[in-house]
C-alpha cells in the first residue's frame with residue numbers, strides 16, 4: 001500500500017503533529033547516546049538542537065490542526081528536522097523515524113508535502129476571500145515575511161492575481177481552470193462563504209418533520225432542502241459509536257484520492273482528500289449502516305450475484321484546504337463507453353446517501369450551486385439526493401461540490417445507490433407521486 005502524504009488527510013496530519021514531540025525526544029536521546037559512545041561533537045550538537053526544538057514546540061495542538069500550523073509543522077519536519085539526517089552515519093536514524101511514520105501509513109513530509117500545504121493556504125484564501133491577516137487571525141499564529149514570499153511566489157506560478165499589499169494581500173483566481181463554468185464556480189464560492197460568516201440561514205428549507213422508516217420502527221428528524229430535485233438531510237441517523245467505528249476502520253486504509261488526470265499540481269486538483277472503500281461485510285457497523293440507508297430511503301443496497309445494488313461505503317477524510325470541485329455523481333456517457341461493462345449490471349448512480357461522521361470546525365460545506373443549497377456538516381446526520389429525474393434522465397441540476405476545509409476534521413461515508421436498486425420503478429404513479437418516503 002502506498003504511503004499517504006499527511007497533507008491529504010487531516011487525520012494523518014493530526015497524527016503527524018501528535019508524534020512530533022516523541023520524534024524529538026527520540027532524536028535527543030539517540031544523538032546524546034551516540035555522543036557518549038563516540039565522543040563526536042557532531043552528535044552533541046544534534047542532541048542539543050533536538051532538545052531546543054522540543055522546548056519551543058507549540059504547546060498543544062488543541063486536537064485541531066489548522067492551515068498555517070500545518071504549513072509551519074511541515075516546514076519544521078522538512079527544513080529543521082530534515083537537517084538532522086544529512087550526515088551519512090545518520091541515515092539509520094532517519095530510517096527509524098520513517099518506519100515509525102510508516103506504521104501510521106504515512107510518508108515522512110517532503111517537498112511535495114510543503115507544496116500541498118502552501119496550496120491549501122492559497123485554496124482557502126481564494127475560496128473564502130481571506131487576506132494574510134484573515135488567515136493569521138483564524139489560525140492564531142503568524143507567518144514570517146519569508147513564508148509569505150514563498151506563498152506569493154507559488155500563487156504567481158499558478159497565475160493567481162494578487163491584490164492589496166502587506167498583510168492585506170489577497171489572491172484571486174482569474175478564471176476557472178476546471179471543468180466547471182465560471183458562473184458555477186462563483187456560485188460555489190459564494191455558497192461556501194456562507195458557512196464561514198454564518199450570517200445567513202437558507203430560507204429554502206422547505207419542511208422539517210419527523211419521518212418513519214421502511215419497517216415503521218425507526219423515526220428521525222428530516223429536513224427537505226429541495227423538492228425537485230429531491231434533497232433532504234436526516235438528523236441523528238447514526239450513533240457516535242458507529243461513526244467512531246467506521247472512521248477507525250476507514251482510517252487504517254486511507255489512500256490519496258487527490259490525483260485526477262495528468263496534472264499533478266495540487267492547486268488545480270479537482271479533488272483533494274483521502275478515502276477508502278468498505279464493503280458491507282467489512283464489519284457489523286458497515287452492514288448496519290447499509291441497512292439503515294435502506295430503512296431511510298426505501299432503496300435496496302445489497303450485493304447480488306449479477307450486480308450490486310449499491311457501491312461499498314466510501315469513507316473520506318479531507319485534508320486542510322481539501323475540497324471537491326462541483327461535479328455530478330453520475331457517470332458521463334463517454335466514461336461509460338470507455339469502461340464498457342462497469343455499469344451494465346447495476347446501472348448508474350441513481351442516488352447519493354452521505355453520512356456526516358464529524359462536525360467540521362470551519363468550512364467544508366456540501367453545496368449545490370444551481371440550487372443555492374448549502375449543507376453545513378452536522379455530525380451524525382446524513383444528506384440524500386437523487387441524481388436522476390423521475391423519467392430516468394440525468395439531472396444536471398444536481399451539480400454539487402465540497403467546500404475547502406478551513407479547520408478541524410471532515411469525515412463522510414458515502415453510499416451510491418445504483419439504478420438496479422429499482423428506486424424509481426415504484427408502484428406509485430410516477431408522474432404524480434414522489435418516492436414513498438416523501439409522504
Ligand SMILES: O=C(O)CCC(=O)C(=O)O
Nearest residue numbers: 324329365366401402412
Ligand atoms: O464531501 C462532500 O461534502 C461531498 C462529496 C462528494 O460530492 C462526493 O464524494 O461525490
Ligand SMILES: [Fe+2]
Nearest residue numbers: 327328329400
Ligand atoms: Fe459528489
